Amino acid sequence: MASLDPGIGEKFSRPTQRAINHDGSFNVRRRGGPPIRDPYQRLILMPWGRFFLEVSVLFGVLNAAFALAYMALGLENLPGVAAPHGWVQDFLSALFFSVQTFTSVGYGHVYPGSNGTGALSSLEALAGVLTFALATGLLYGRFSRPTARILFSRAAIVSRRPDGTPCLQFRVANRRANILIELSARVIVKFTDAATKNVSYAALALERDAVSFLPLTWTLVHDLIPGSPLHGLEAADYAARAVEIIVMLKGYDDTFAQDVYARNSYIASEIIWNHRFRRAYDVDENGLAVVDLDALDATEEL
Amino acid sequence: MASLDPGIGEKFSRPTQRAINHDGSFNVRRRGGPPIRDPYQRLILMPWGRFFLEVSVLFGVLNAAFALAYMALGLENLPGVAAPHGWVQDFLSALFFSVQTFTSVGYGHVYPGSNGTGALSSLEALAGVLTFALATGLLYGRFSRPTARILFSRAAIVSRRPDGTPCLQFRVANRRANILIELSARVIVKFTDAATKNVSYAALALERDAVSFLPLTWTLVHDLIPGSPLHGLEAADYAARAVEIIVMLKGYDDTFAQDVYARNSYIASEIIWNHRFRRAYDVDENGLAVVDLDALDATEEL
Amino acid sequence: MASLDPGIGEKFSRPTQRAINHDGSFNVRRRGGPPIRDPYQRLILMPWGRFFLEVSVLFGVLNAAFALAYMALGLENLPGVAAPHGWVQDFLSALFFSVQTFTSVGYGHVYPGSNGTGALSSLEALAGVLTFALATGLLYGRFSRPTARILFSRAAIVSRRPDGTPCLQFRVANRRANILIELSARVIVKFTDAATKNVSYAALALERDAVSFLPLTWTLVHDLIPGSPLHGLEAADYAARAVEIIVMLKGYDDTFAQDVYARNSYIASEIIWNHRFRRAYDVDENGLAVVDLDALDATEEL
Amino acid sequence: MASLDPGIGEKFSRPTQRAINHDGSFNVRRRGGPPIRDPYQRLILMPWGRFFLEVSVLFGVLNAAFALAYMALGLENLPGVAAPHGWVQDFLSALFFSVQTFTSVGYGHVYPGSNGTGALSSLEALAGVLTFALATGLLYGRFSRPTARILFSRAAIVSRRPDGTPCLQFRVANRRANILIELSARVIVKFTDAATKNVSYAALALERDAVSFLPLTWTLVHDLIPGSPLHGLEAADYAARAVEIIVMLKGYDDTFAQDVYARNSYIASEIIWNHRFRRAYDVDENGLAVVDLDALDATEEL
Secondary structure (H helix, E strand, C coil): CCCCCCCCCCCCCCCCCCCCEEEEEEEEEECCCCCCCCCCHHHCCCHHHHHHHHHHHHHHEEEEHHHHHHHHHHHHHCCCCCCCHHHHHHHHHHHHHHHHHHCCCCCCCCCCHHHHHHHHHHHHHHHHHHHHHHHHHHHHHHHHCCCCEEEEEECCEEEEEECEEEEEEEEEEEEECCCCCEEEEEEEEECCCCCCCEEEEECCCCCCCCEEEEECCCEEEEEECCCCCCCCHHHHHHHHCCEEEEEEEEEEEECEEEEEEEEEEEEHHHHEEEEEEECCCEECCCCCCCCCEHHHHHHCCC | CCCCCCCCCCCCCCCCCCCCCCCCCCCCCEEECCCCCHHHHHHHHHHHHHHHHHHHHHHHHHHHHHHHHHHHHHHHHCCCCCCCCCCCHHHHHHHHHHHHCCCCCCCCCCCCCCCHHHHHHHHHHHHHHHHHHHHHHHHHHHHHCCCCEEEEECCCEEECCCCEEEEEEEEEEECCCCCCCEEEEEEEEECCCCCCCCEEEEEEECCEEEEECCEEEEEEEEECCCCCCCCCCCCCHHHHCCCEEEEEEEEEECCCCEEEEEEEEEHHHHEEEEEECCCCEEECCCCCCEHHHHHHEEHHHH | CCCCCCCCCCCCCCCCCCCCCCCCEEEEEEECCCCCHHHHHHHHHHHHHHHHHHHHHHHHHHHHHHHHHHHHHHHHCCCCCCCCHHHHHHHHHHHHHHHHHCCCCCCCCCCCHHHHHHHHHHHHHHHHHHHHHHHHHHHHHHHHHCCEEEECCEEEEEEECCCCCCCEEEEEEEEECCEEEEEEEEEEEEEECCCCCCCCEEEEECCCCEEECCCCCEEEEECCCCCCCCCCCHHHHHHCCCCEEEEEEEEEEECCCEEEEEEEEHHHHHHEECCCEECEEECCCCCCEEEEEEHHCCEEEC | CCCCCCCCCCCCCCCCCCCEEECEEEEEECCCCCCCCCCCHHHHHHHHHHHHHHHHHHHHHHHHHHHHHHHHHHHCCCCCCCCCCCHHHHHHHHHHHHHHHCCCCCCCCCCCCHHHHHHHHHHHHHHHHHHHHHHHHHHHHHHCCCCCCCECCCCCCEECCCCCCCEEEEEEEEEECCCCCCCCEEEEEEECCCCCEEEEEEEEEECCCCCCCCCCCCEEEEECCCCCCCCCCCCCCCCCCEEEEEEEEEEECCCEEEEEEEEEEEEHHHEEEEECCCCCCCCCCCEEEEEEHHHCCEEEEC
């Protein structure tokens, strides 16, 4: 029988943490491998604060280096710089001239007065415009990256349908005002054998595994009937077998012309028993449907 | 039986407006949810007028702040500024210098004459080039966003085929000169029960649900034969059951390498009975097919 | 029976030109329709020469307008401009200052000496940097647009396989050095009834309708056996029925992460009878396969 | 029987090198064909060193040309340039002014003092900003290009499953920290007939041909059982028939919203017999899975 391992592994020497975190990341560390030199990916993925810090530091270091080079050429070749006032003042004067060149401000009260400073400032001006061309691309790359858009209910629930069928449910909604279309979902469950630590996987069939649009909320329903890998399990069994419900969603963001993928998982302690979801949308006086994202987690006892 | 709800909802406490507007948007309002801080999406989606207004206001505010900072350092440290003439004139002088630095114009008739103004103007020049790098990315993001390209006939019609079969029809055309390929369509009908306000959905089979190209017009045809959810309904029934014909189109824009999605809907009052479409294209004297977009809505009584 | 019309139309009042040209465009003209204001698409699709012309004209017009505005404020408010020398010289002086501001060169030998010119030049500097931000996005949009990459043989041939089966063949190759993968092809034939001008379509089955890679050449083969819509037709029949072989190719460009679509068609006069293709690739002394794009059309009589 | 040629060719006049190199490239040279003028592709694909070299050379040539033009107009029309000191010094002075204009630094100690130099410097300033707009687009295009992300084990192995079934295996891992999802694989084998040099292809069935995620490593397994094209072959047969195992992988990079394709091949000398892979991941004390990319190639004798 083909394994249902979604790529997370089946044999481990000790118990593992949950496979997938609520933000969709995996609990995996990597080491070794060929050294990766991909400054673009690094600069795109780092947090904004760090990005601006690195840009500022690079800007400072580059300009300091050019400032030292102008000093090496002699500040008398930068007419307009005040008479020598010691190293600190000279360095600052050269630094300000460097910044004015690098950013192409070029006030001109200080200017290159020799072939040496003329050539160096030409080089610096080219370096400056190329650096900001790079920064432009990086900023666009950071902005246009796909971002998390799907909100999952914090807990899954074990509930009953109107006809009494027990079922596992959780809900999703679109976190943003743009429209997600052609959504489809796949759900698998991960069990860990308490004794061997071996991990196994099974698919959970959904009542509906696709919707055309997600303007409101979508409740995903797996019936706990004979044939379900979770059939007959009690809350204690979920904990003992380290149940993790792994959810994979795929859709298309019409506004930005991008595929959208989302992942989440629910572990035993994140499953509420014998509750049902309260409806999270209503109709206002104008006939407009109103979805209340704060009510995505609203449940009530059966 | 699996629900055919495309994700729009089935239970409402009162009658709702049409699900989908002619521009493809949904009649949904959202509230609550975790605060979204996504200035990129906001700046990409706002109208052009508002975008340039916000950019200008930001530009003004930033430069005013820098101007005040230069004033705090003392205008005597910006040689070239005329002797003090009161706050307003001093502020304007500092503001103009600030703009010349921020945009990297740097005429130089005013220039930083102290370490303090040298450092502040260096910082402002960096802030300026990064701001315009951001603006470049935003402008490209706004431009390259997929835009509505498919034109739907304003009304659907109930017509008859040559063999007498009654059918529901509507037409689409490409609004632009670029080529749309691999188009496919899905059509569903939404009924609202007048008593319970419950909503139900049913698929409408199409004579053809895909074309390879859309150089001219495409007439989508659903036969009103036994088996159709609309079979036997009269105009009054359409109104009583709040019929909404929901259309989903998907294609590929060869010119811009983008998937293209379009949505539309026809409600009871937008269905013309016993008409037929007049052909909206012809052949000119050179054997060139000519499509007349103004004739997309042209119908005539049967 | 469902129509096989790929979206090109079946009923015309007179004979039409070929549906698809060798560059993949359609012989269709459009008129009417809601006015389209999509300067981005226009600026992306126009030829390079026209693009640079329009950019230069816009640059000239904007700067001339600003120059006139500076003149209206009085050139005495632009210190550094030579004493008045008549309208032409004054206009040129103002124009040069305007360009220096718009492009943020700002030499400073001329500078804004009043609040009016200070404010106007601030505005112009902002307009300038935003204009070039726009230009940057447009240039990238033009560059990164998918471009024609697939080379078709100029003619299709009617040939025979080694076992004697008659077949229709044509060849394609990748025009560029980058790699195309997952190519698939669809071929249909279009017939026009000489009497009624009605158009009909039929699919042509291919010996192979997909390849994983296209490093060399790919010969597409349709067997002219019973069941083929072309079975038994002679060259004269092709002309009489206005045969047009329409080819649709789809692939993926690994280098640029873009889907690639190509279209072409062969009309009766572009079909060579009783020829076969000569192999267009060979192996050099290093065991490297060598594809000769000039030999893509090389055929020899059977 | 339909050929399984993936597009690499079946008939060659002499033995060919391996079809696919370890970096996914093909051993194909192309010649002839219509001249391709696609500077964008060339500038995107060239190595970084060459890119910066070409940009610098272009920058130098353009500025030298403008410098000569300023000299032709007469340096007396560029006030601020020192009195004539011979051609070399004059050229350098003009060159520095040109660079200051092209990069929009514009110190202003030298400035255009005639209509001729005013017009030329206006033109140069426009050329400069457009050139850097181009450079910005090119840099972004270079950065955002999909890059190799999948690491293949250097060798394939012939191993045995726990139940004794002989099998061919190789392993892949994600070289980067971002997440690859929805991976699928296809493997074919290429044989070359030693006598005729004819090439044939056969598909190799995989135990699993898809995984949902690739956080750790994925071992691809082809059972060497009756029905496999490799069944019963010994190491010597692999060499004699010039076996090449061709691997095609497809996935989706969630972080950059891009499809990811990878190719590789294993030739006879890259297959290790009677070994097995050692597990390349483990669990640390925090329950975190740890993948060791250096161990991707770790095998041990059976």
